[in-house]
Amino acid sequence: MFSRFFSKKGGYPRLKKKGYHDSFTIDAGGKPIPVGGRSIKLPTIGWVKTHEGLPHTTCKSITISRTADSWFMAFAYEENHEPIVKTHEIVGVDVGVKEWATLSTGVVFPNPKHYKAHLAKLKKLSKSLTRKVKGSSNRHQAKIRLAKHHAKIANLRKNTLHQITTYLCKNHATIVVEDLKVGGMLKNHKLAVW
Structure with missing residues (x-):
């Protein structure tokens, strides 16, 4: 736990406590997780409805965190963008x-x-x-x-x-x-x- 801290690669470890910085990450053992629509099937948890529609794609991991009484889901995926002409x-x-x-x-x-x-x-x-x-x-x-x-x-x-x-x-x-x-x-x- 303290190896990264003593080798000066990271900060002091922040221990988990219920109600403070509630978050966890799901990675499905390295398998791609399909995402899309108004619901998502999370590994070990099951189907979860979302407030907003999600883009149809796959991701490697999903981080779920809580702020006040709301839960948020964050994941990264690749998307192609057209270059914008700068003024x-x-x-x-x-x-x-x-x-x-x-x-x-x-x-x-x-x-x-x-x-x-x-x-x-x-x-x-x-x-x-x-x-x-x-x-x-x-x-x-x-x-x-x-x-x-x-x-x-x-x-x-x-x-x-x-x-x-x-x-x-x-x-x-x-x-x-x-x-x-x-x-x-x-x-x-x-x-x-x-």
């Missing part, structure tokens, strides 16, 4: 704090500050959780409500990031990013409430 050959990206990013073409991506917008509800849900009796059903439900709201904020942030990176990749052949320690700038709470 700009090269673009410079100025990553900031007040504005999320400013491009050399003049395009500005504002910082939506999702955390600040949802902070009041987070405080309310956190206070509700602390007032519940430990081990009770009400505490478990309050914990789920808080986790779902945290997941919502994380998803909003990821969506913003994906929209910006997709725009950059579709319209620019070469992307140049400045070498600044934005993490250090974010520690200044007068600048970084997002």
Whole structure:
């Protein structure tokens, strides 16, 4: 367990505990797993319905993880894409704090500050959780409500990031990013409430 850690090939091992970072991987002993439609047959588990339709393909392994009270399935497969004609050959990206990013073409991506917008509800849900009796059903439900709201904020942030990176990749052949320690700038709470 610690061999990779002591040989400096990996980080400190994170031990599994129910309710924290719940995830597992299925590989079917190296055999290809068929995927497609609104349901999938998982090895050792059986048929599982999915919320969204899956592409008809095969994969080597599937990772199933839990966020709040929702379960997610992730797998990798190959797909051919047609090359997109770029509108700009090269673009410079100025990553900031007040504005999320400013491009050399003049395009500005504002910082939506999702955390600040949802902070009041987070405080309310956190206070509700602390007032519940430990081990009770009400505490478990309050914990789920808080986790779902945290997941919502994380998803909003990821969506913003994906929209910006997709725009950059579709319209620019070469992307140049400045070498600044934005993490250090974010520690200044007068600048970084997002």
